[in-house]
Amino acid sequence: MESWIIGQGALSCARFLPLLAGNPVAVELGAPMLSLRFRHSTIAAVAVAALLLPGAAHAQPQHPAASEAADFPSREDLKAMTTAGSYLAARHASLQRDAAAAASFYNSALRGDPKNNELLDRAFIATLAEGDIDRAVGLAERVLAFDKTNRVARLVMGVRAIKRKNYATAQPNIAQSVRGPITDLVATVLSAWASQGAGETGRAIATIDKLTGPDWYPIFKDLHAGLILDAAGRHKEAGVRFERAYKLDDSALGVMDAYARWLSRNKGRDAALAIYQAFDKKLARHPLVVESMNQLKAGKKLPLPLDNPQAGAAEALYGIGASLTRRGGEDLALVYLQLALYLQPRHPLALLALADLYETVKKPPMAIKVYERVPATSALRRNAQIHRATNLDATERTEEAIRILREVIAEDASDLEAIVALGNIERGRKKFAECAKTYSQAIDVLPEGGKGNWVYYYF
Numbered sequence: 001m002e003s004w005i006i007g008q009g010a011l012s013c014a015r016f017l018p019l020l021a022g023n024p025v026a027v028e029l030g031a032p033m034l035s036l037r038f039r040h041s042t043i044a045a046v047a048v049a050a051l052l053l054p055g056a057a058h059a060q061p062q063h064p065a066a067s068e069a070a071d072f073p074s075r076e077d078l079k080a081m082t083t084a085g086s087y088l089a090a091r092h093a094s095l096q097r098d099a100a101a102a103a104s105f106y107n108s109a110l111r112g113d114p115k116n117n118e119l120l121d122r123a124f125i126a127t128l129a130e131g132d133i134d135r136a137v138g139l140a141e142r143v144l145a146f147d148k149t150n151r152v153a154r155l156v157m158g159v160r161a162i163k164r165k166n167y168a169t170a171q172p173n174i175a176q177s178v179r180g181p182i183t184d185l186v187a188t189v190l191s192a193w194a195s196q197g198a199g200e201t202g203r204a205i206a207t208i209d210k211l212t213g214p215d216w217y218p219i220f221k222d223l224h225a226g227l228i229l230d231a232a233g234r235h236k237e238a239g240v241r242f243e244r245a246y247k248l249d250d251s252a253l254g255v256m257d258a259y260a261r262w263l264s265r266n267k268g269r270d271a272a273l274a275i276y277q278a279f280d281k282k283l284a285r286h287p288l289v290v291e292s293m294n295q296l297k298a299g300k301k302l303p304l305p306l307d308n309p310q311a312g313a314a315e316a317l318y319g320i321g322a323s324l325t326r327r328g329g330e331d332l333a334l335v336y337l338q339l340a341l342y343l344q345p346r347h348p349l350a351l352l353a354l355a356d357l358y359e360t361v362k363k364p365p366m367a368i369k370v371y372e373r374v375p376a377t378s379a380l381r382r383n384a385q386i387h388r389a390t391n392l393d394a395t396e397r398t399e400e401a402i403r404i405l406r407e408v409i410a411e412d413a414s415d416l417e418a419i420v421a422l423g424n425i426e427r428g429r430k431k432f433a434e435c436a437k438t439y440s441q442a443i444d445v446l447p448e449g450g451k452g453n454w455v456y457y458y459f
Contacts, residue, residue, distance in 0.1 A: 073104050081105075083112030090122070097363060099129040107135075117146055128156065129334055133342040151177045152335070155186075159339045162194055162313050170194040181213050182320065182332065189224050189316040197309035201232040219248045223255050224316060226262070231307050235266055246275075251282055253349075254305075254319055260292065261302040269296050287379035314343035318350040325357045333357055348378040355387065364391035382408055386421050393425045401425055414445045423459060435459070 073081075073089070081089065090105035106123035113119055124139040137160050140153035147153075158173035171194050178187045188211045195204035208225050211217065226241030242259040249255060256279050264272035276293050280286070292302060306312055321336030337354045340347060355370035371388035374381050385408050392401035405422040409415055419442045426435035439459045446453050 073101060073108075078104060078108040081108060083109050086112065087119070090126070094122075094126070097361065099126050102126040103130045103132065103135075117143075120146075124153065128152070128338065131338045131341065133160070133338065149176065151179055151183065155183075155335075156339070158187075158190060158194075159313065159317075159342065162190065162197070163310055163343055165197060165309075167194040167198040167309070170197075181217075182324070182329075184211070184213060185217060185220060186316065186320055186336070189220065190313050192224060192228060193309040193312040193316065196228045196232065196312065201228060201234065204228050219245050219252065219255065220316075220319065222248070223258060223319075224312065226258060227306060227312055227315070230258075230262060230304055231312070235262070238262060239266060250278065253279075253286070253288070254315070257288065257292070258305045261305055264296060264302040269299070269301075272296055272302065287383060291379040310343050314340045314347055314350065317343070318347060318353060322349070322353040325353060325360065330357055330361060346373075346375050346378075348374050348380040348384075352380060352384060352387075355384070359387075359391065364394040367391045368395070382411075382415070382418075386418050389425070390421060393428070398425060398429055413441075416442055416445055419445070420456070427459065 078086065086105045086109035090102050090109060093099075093101035093105055103123065103126035106119060106126050110116065110119045110123045120139065120142055124136060124143050127139055128136040133156070136156055140150075140156045143150050143153040144157070154173045155177035158170045158177060161167070161170035161173060171191055174187045174190050174194065178184045188207060192204040192207045195201075195207060205225055205228065208221050208228075211221060222241045222245035226238045226245065229235070229238035229241060239262050242255070242262050245252075245255045246259045256275060260272045260275040263275060273293060273296050276289050276296070280289055280293075283289075295302060306315055317336045317340035321333040321340060324330070324333035324336070334354075334357060337350055337357065340350045341354065344350065351370055351374050355367040358364070358367040358370065368388055368391045371384040371391070374384035378384075385404055389401040389404040389408075392398070392404070402422065402425060405418055405425070408418040409422065412418075419438060423435045423438035423442060426432075426438055439456055442456050443453075446456060
């Protein structure tokens with residue numbers, strides 16, 4: 001993002017430059033909106049990096065203790081502000097990595113100066129980062145009216161078209177959102193799912209197969225080719241793709257799960273169980289793996305991982321967004337995860353990935369709101385509650401955190417992770433008598449012979 005490093009605004013941007021170090025993917029979506037034309041405007045001084053790393057979903061209620069300004073800005077606040085005041089407030093909010101406030105203030109400033117394209121760009125980015133995709137769509141349409149090549153706006157319009165099952169409209173918008181290895185891969189997979197939605201499975205697979213690029217492309221290509229073929233009823237071909245992706249990386253949860261599910265329906269329970277058990281040895285008792293193994297042992301065949309283009313596109317956006325988060329590409333990851341949740345609002349893995357992103361950038365109030373969205377019926381709800389409690393404690397809502405952890409432990413008295421999380425919070429708050437009892441409870445449920453068990457005795 002070249003506007004981050006130009007001479008003007010260098011002091012404002014300096015604190016965010018480490019996020020770009022060694023991270024070429026971070027520039028792929030930003031450049032069109034943040035072009036060097038801003039260097040001659042006041043807005044050039046704004047560190048737009050901050051806008052890409054904040055904001056939980058706008059619709060979630062905010063606990064008064066989660067922020068010093070829980071209900072700010074209100075409509076009355078915004079009405080009372082001048083355009084310049086709204087802009088300055090938006091700038092401050094962006095530096096504080098608060099996209100919800102930044103979006104409100106930039107949109108307020110834009111209402112006062114509706115022909116200002118720089119303000120429009122920033123209002124669009126902040127609104128997208130906040131997760132208000134419906135509003136971002138309206139801003140994207142306005143952006144494209146003066147800049148038809150804006151890649152982020154094209155991506156947003158393409159995803160909106162997929163959500164509406166308007167696959168013919170999705171294709172050209174997605175095609176214009178590319179520039180670089182990450183966006184090329186995303187656009188290709190989204191385009192393939194749009195083709196599948198239009199009933200053109202052959203075209204979808206051809207679109208994926210003709211893509212060439214870095215050596216990490218094949219696993220994404222084979223996974224989504226397999227998912228498309230499986231959804232289309234071409235199960236034998238799907239199995240070939242799943243097996244190939246699994247051999248590339250048998251530790252990737254999504255790949256492993258898709259392959260095991262295919263095996264359960266085509267090769268039998270034992271073949272699927274073998275895949276899950278091998279994964280369980282690497283990452284013990286993952287909730288989704290435990291749930292699937294229990295279903296298999298109960299004699300059930302596992303359904304398709306997903307069966308429609310909206311779910312497929314959401315999976316693509318989530319998979320790449322989660323991968324970017326782990327590799328330091330939080331800015332781009334945020335865009336993809338918000339769009340994934342626009343398509344599948346209750347996608348538990350995407351929700352956990354988004355919450356983890358907020359934890360990475362040290363925004364626990366935002367992480368809390370995302371953890372609250374994980375469905376109560378999801379096998380990952382327990383994990384979300386444990387992490388939610390940790391973040392509640394970080395925002396001085398300790399009693400609420402302790403209550404949640406005790407509820408989790410009440411459901412499973414052998415839940416070592418929840419017990420230790422509770423002990424850690426009690427120890428951190430100098431509740432030494434309580435934490436001694438909690439750690440003793442952890443010791444009572446420890447598996448025998450673990451080399452790492454000493455740490456619980458130490459605590």
